[in-house]
Amino acid sequence: MSFIKLTQRINRKSQIYNCLSQYFFGTATYKGKPYYDVVISGCGPVGAGFACALSNSPYFQRTSKDESKSILILDNQKPPKIEEVSLNQTPDQRVYSISGSSQKFLQSIGAWNLLDHKRIGKTEQMQVWESNGQGYLKFHLSESQQDSNLGLLMENNNIVAAIVKRLEELDQVEFAIPDSIEKFEDSQENDNIQLIQLKSGKQVYARLVVGSDGRYSAVKEKKGIPTYGWMYNQMGVVCSIKTTKATKNTAYQRYLEGGPLAILPLWDDYSSIVWSVPPYQYEELMKLSDEAFLNELNHALCKPSIMDTPTLALTPEANKSDFTSPPIVTQICNKRLAFPLAQLQSRRYIDKNVALIGDAAHSIHPHAGQGVNMGFNDAVALANIVIKNKRVGHNIGDIISLQEYENQAKLFNYANAISMEFIKKMYELPGPFAFIRNVGANIINNNSFLKENFMKVASHHPLAPSSYEWESQN
Template identity: 30%
Template sequence: MTVAAMRRMDNPARARILRRMNTDLIIVGGGLNGPALALAAAQAGFTVTIIDSLPLDTRKRVNFDGRSYALAHASMRLLRGIGVWPKISDKAQPMLEIKVTDGRAGEGPSPWMMHFDHAEIEEAPMGYMVEDRHLRRAFLDAMAKDKRITHLSGETVVAQSVDAAEATVTLASGKDISGKLLIGSDGRKSGTAERAGIKRTGWGYGQTAVVCAVKHEKPHGGIAHQFFMPGGPLAILPLTQDRSSIVWSETDTRAQALMAMSDTDFLTALRPAFGSFLGQISLTGARFSYPLGLTLANSFIADRVALIGDAAHGVHPIAGQGLNAGLRDVAALADVLENARGRGEDIGGAQVLARYQQWRRFDTTTLALATDTFNRLFSNDNPLLRAARDIGMGLVNAAPGLRRTVIREAAGLTGDLPRLMRG
């Protein structure tokens, strides 16, 4: 628009034009997947504006609060590729083994189990445990150093629209931002998806995850444990400094009672399920809880809109693959956009976005169904199902080829890997 044309406009319209920002990509959501995509896209030469509803000071908090993530080996490759991994590698705990058992709290595990060792694959370790505070700070620092990224914190989107050339969002502050593509990375209740008219399919499990961290007397040896109990699985995941992250899935009623307990009473309730193999335990950091369910966007794309992470798919934490699936979205979308630009295509065009959906839709649906099936199979005390699953775990453990396949799947090394995850 020329200066003369702007002068002919009335004052409110002129002010609105002056408040408009233009960018290649608009990313709504400043958690983890959004910043990962911002860095990957900026590295490929795109300009990015990321909109985060939380204030920057909140994101930058450095106190340990107990929240941690299991990063698959392929996800580590992505973080290394976008320059984040060197900032957190010394704070990450390698996962060298995974032990999966079945049983009841206070009775010890079933003799049937699955044991996966990192030594069975060439790309070992299988993955890493990284604390939320370290990962978020590394993303923020990396984005602040990249001039192609504009990070707007403490801002919320109140409206969005698309036309043949661009997508536009309006912020609560009154600013408009226009870009070639709008990306929703704003969680399971994605406003971006809702405003784009994308419906969701899903259901609750009647379970709630209680998340915390404990310090223990004995070293964990880099071993992750998954203990299936009638109310839901208990994951004990190794952190640095002889600490472990706890993800305890229980019935909603039981979880509510656990969250209402004092720290002393909570530890008393946890010990029969946790066991004594790591000695005495004590809480470190806070406790969190969140309801568990399955939610899938009926489409990962709309006109000039793409969804990543929980905005596209939210699964049960039974396999610890939620963040890894989101980072795979990031790597795939970055690949698709870079290739499209190389061909001279409109990066927000329907054909380009269809390639992204085709790449990710089947994998994420398969993951959702697998976690749903496993949770239903294991979160009960049916004696017939218990016998069947125990025998099944024993058979998997006795088959080296099948065991290796499971390890590679958990490490994120199977399927059509995007460039940033190929190493």
């Protein structure tokens, strides 16, 4: 028998075996073990968003209900249900400022309409000032932009629950929760596919394993991908508060000696805080009673600045100060949580049959609220490339196929990390530099051209992907 005939016979045999196995067990198999195109470790906003992007593409959709699913998603914890999110009176402590690009992404995967919209805060004005001078920056929408916003404020739970609901509607993903990756087995005989041992004892094959399992990513650790960067000597303290409704829909950020304090307006009187503080202050703040913590917050927001700086009005209108006094915090609504702040980058975002997205690939200081926006950009860039490769028949886990993702995502994330680091460092400069910074802030504040361009870049970063392969019909 010729070699070709023998291979054809083996292929036919394995196809028959796959068909029977799909029929009886509902799963495609390879060498007797379940097989998936993509296994995603981590069903947070970024991993779930990526799974949803693929599920929207015809290249990852089943033609019939009997056919097995080509995507498996693993998580240690059950994702929230949107009905439970809506029932909760108090906001989730983890709140993100969602950029225009991220809004478009959520719309394109069909999760937008499933969010609980009553819980979304809309930023119409943003004020940035400091305790070390009188300079401030105030961003607001022009008359013609009243239907727009400077970022939407959304709870982590609301986002994850809406995406998971959309995944359930699309029904193209198999969930294995709770389960996670125990180890990567050597699939020596076939380099194009990865054998994975799961904690549940199951073994599965995947063409591509996506690590979206957060900063302490198991995928990154088990693949031995190094991380570089540094820990800031700071913790981010988060919780929900109620405030007086001084100026509705205004987000505030005050740079204090220990780090920035942000107040993000949600619905009714609710807001969320992110307070970056050094370890000694973190320990003190976490020990305080709610009442004492409330007093600390009001003091941090309202204490007078320690230095006078000229206002430098460049136009007659600019002489009228539009500084808005921050609202008064009236109630602490839930437990304070904290997370260590860091500037971290994975040395590589890809490996053979592996890609990292979201916090698994990078994390930055939350002072510009870009963490999850950068993660969504990774999800878009990777989904675009995986769908393109699947369409033309390339192996989606091949390192050369994945290289384009790494190049695109790193360019965007490095540019973002450098600009965020620059702003952070600027606000840390002491003494005479603080004077120059305050004067600089006033110059920018009086220049509407500069401010409009800052707002444009924050909403739709020029390096962020703007087209979605899953919307393409070919």
